[in-house]
Amino acid sequence: xxxxxxxxxxxxxxxxxxxxxxxxxxxxxxxxxxxxxxxxxxxxxxxxxxxxxxxxxxxxxxxxxxxxxxxxxxxxxxxxxxxxxxxxxxxxxxxxxxxxxxxxxxxxxxxxxxxxxxxxxxxxxxxxxxxxxxxxxxxxxxxxxxxxxxxxxxxxxxxxxxxxxxxxxxxxxxxxxxxxxxxxxxxxxxxxxxxxxxxxxxxxxx
Numbered sequence: 001x002x003x004x005x006x007x008x009x010x011x012x013x014x015x016x017x018x019x020x021x022x023x024x025x026x027x028x029x030x031x032x033x034x035x036x037x038x039x040x041x042x043x044x045x046x047x048x049x050x051x052x053x054x055x056x057x058x059x060x061x062x063x064x065x066x067x068x069x070x071x072x073x074x075x076x077x078x079x080x081x082x083x084x085x086x087x088x089x090x091x092x093x094x095x096x097x098x099x100x101x102x103x104x105x106x107x108x109x110x111x112x113x114x115x116x117x118x119x120x121x122x123x124x125x126x127x128x129x130x131x132x133x134x135x136x137x138x139x140x141x142x143x144x145x146x147x148x149x150x151x152x153x154x155x156x157x158x159x160x161x162x163x164x165x166x167x168x169x170x171x172x173x174x175x176x177x178x179x180x181x182x183x184x185x186x187x188x189x190x191x192x193x194x195x196x197x198x199x200x201x202x203x204x205x206x
Contacts, residue, residue, distance in 0.1 A: 002137065002148055010137045010152055014159035016195045020091070024119065028164050031112060032171035040168025042109050046116020047164065048157050053121055055153030058130040059146050081200035083132035088196035094189040136199060 018025070024047055032040030120126060130153070138148045 002139070002142055002151065006137055007151075007155065011155050011159060013195055013199060014156045015163060016191065018160050018163035020189060025164055025167055027119070029167050029171055032168040037168050037171065039109060039112055040171060041165060042113045043116045044161060044164040044168055046113040046118075047120050048116075048160055049113075050117045050120025051126070051153070051157050051160060053117075054126050054130055055150065055157070058127060058134065059149035059153060061131075079132065081136070081204050083128065084136075084196045084200035087129070088193040088200065091189045091193035091196060094186075133199075136202070 028040045028043045028047070031043050134149050134152045134156075137152055138145055142148060
């Protein structure tokens, strides 16, 4: 079983990452602001369905790697910090996002759900991120890797539901904050860069 303090750290990091302004949460924001909370909730549900598929695929893949080669699993964990540092570099360089018209297109509620799934499962960066992020919090001595990964993936999905659901619920307030305060967006990006960097160094020293 993964230690409670590790799970708490992972969940806090997941919440922080979900808050970073990006195409997914901004799309949820705009659809909620334009078409109501239900639209935002369905978009969030679609995105999390995609996350569930990514989590399952990544968990099975990592479990197979670990079972076939402990060395390969160790190399995967070493590659993770490198990718996290790359994400940190991107976050530190990122400027405030803009709300383009193509992100605010009106869609039916059913199409919003399917759009969320498609947006997520067709984004290879999500799978790469999960491959780099989830193994950093696993420990073969704590039990089966696949169950640890599924637990972490589930926590990441819960964090996404909480953040994106909050965005859908408070869309008008959050929309005004994100669209008018570019300094706030930049601040969140910088905070994300710090989180990525801290996770990378934590992985290297453990």
